[in-house]
Amino acid sequence: MKNGKLLDLYSEYLISAFGQTTATGLASVLDGEISHDQTQRWLAGEKQTSADLWRIAKPHVRKIEDENGVMIVDDSIAEKPYTDENDSICWYYDHSQQRNVKGINFVTCLYHNRGVSLPVGVELVQKTERYLDPKSGKEKRRSDKTKNEMYRDLMQQAVTNQIPFKYALNDIWFASAENMNFGSTAKLAMKSWVKDWPNAVPVF
Numbered sequence: 001m002k003n004g005k006l007l008d009l010y011s012e013y014l015i016s017a018f019g020q021t022t023a024t025g026l027a028s029v030l031d032g033e034i035s036h037d038q039t040q041r042w043l044a045g046e047k048q049t050s051a052d053l054w055r056i057a058k059p060h061v062r063k064i065e066d067e068n069g070v071m072i073v074d075d076s077i078a079e080k081p082y083t084d085e086n087d088s089i090c091w092y093y094d095h096s097q098q099r100n101v102k103g104i105n106f107v108t109c110l111y112h113n114r115g116v117s118l119p120v121g122v123e124l125v126q127k128t129e130r131y132l133d134p135k136s137g138k139e140k141r142r143s144d145k146t147k148n149e150m151y152r153d154l155m156q157q158a159v160t161n162q163i164p165f166k167y168a169l170n171d172i173w174f175a176s177a178e179n180m181n182f183g184s185t186a187k188l189a190m191k192s193w194v195k196d197w198p199n200a201v202p203v204f
Contacts, residue, residue, distance in 0.1 A: 004056075006034065006042050050121045050154070054161060057118050061111055061163060069113030069165040071158055073151055073174060075125075079103040090127045090141050107147055109154040111163055121157050123150040148176045159186055 013026050023039035080089045080103045094101045109121035127141035151174050158165070168183060 003042060003045075006039070007056075009034065010039065010042075050123065050157060053122055054120060054157070057111075057120050058161070061118055061120060064114045064116050064118075065111070065164055066113060067164045067166060069111055069163070071120075071155065071163070071165045071168045072110040072112055072117075073107065073154055073168065073170045074110070075105060075107045075147055077101055077103045077105050085141075087126050087128050087141075088124060090125075092125075107150045107154065109158060111158070111165065113165075120161070120163060121154040123154060125150075148174065148179055151179055152182045155182065155186065 014021055023036045026039055027034055027036045077092055077094055079101050083089050088104055089102060091100050091102050092105045105125035107123045108119055111118050111120045125143050127143050129142050129144050130139055131142060133140050155168060
């Protein structure tokens with residue numbers, strides 16, 4: 001089976017599943033059409049990047065794009081409470097829950113137009129650096145790349161990929177001076193919103 005088809009099946013499995021998801025579970029759902037080993041080899045294969053995502057999304061974006069589209073950048077956490085901590089699965093503060101959670105933190109760039117939303121870029125937060133916290137004296141992890149840097153890289157990628165859009169929308173914590181200066185340099189119309197839906201209002 002081609003990797004593209006397996007990606008579609010695995011994605012649909014993750015979206016539709018209500019409980020724990022495993023390669024064995026996918027094989028069971030498909031009555032053995034795809035083996036556990038086949039899925040494991042695919043998952044352990046070459047690392048997928050934002051460029052790979054764009055190759056998949058590009059033909060669909062081209063069908064709906066025009067100058068009235070908007071680019072939405074946001075960060076999310078996929079909780080992994082029972083998985084051992086590593087560079088990808090770490091502790092993060094979840095603003096929606098007002099507490100620290102363990103999981104995968106990622107920043108996504110979503111293109112929205114004509115009632116359709118498509119992902120066009122993604123950056124994973126990797127806490128590859130270890131350091132001693134001066135207050136607690138405990139070893140902690142941190143990323144060598146900030147989320148604001150990821151924000152700018154994703155927006156630059158959208159511009160480079162020639163995706164037309166009217167506004168870039170993001171939460172207030174992405175409204176750094178560097179991001180706004182980048183938007184000005186790239187001649188982007190950028191708006192930041194406080195995350196108090198459905199009563200969100202633009203702050204500038």
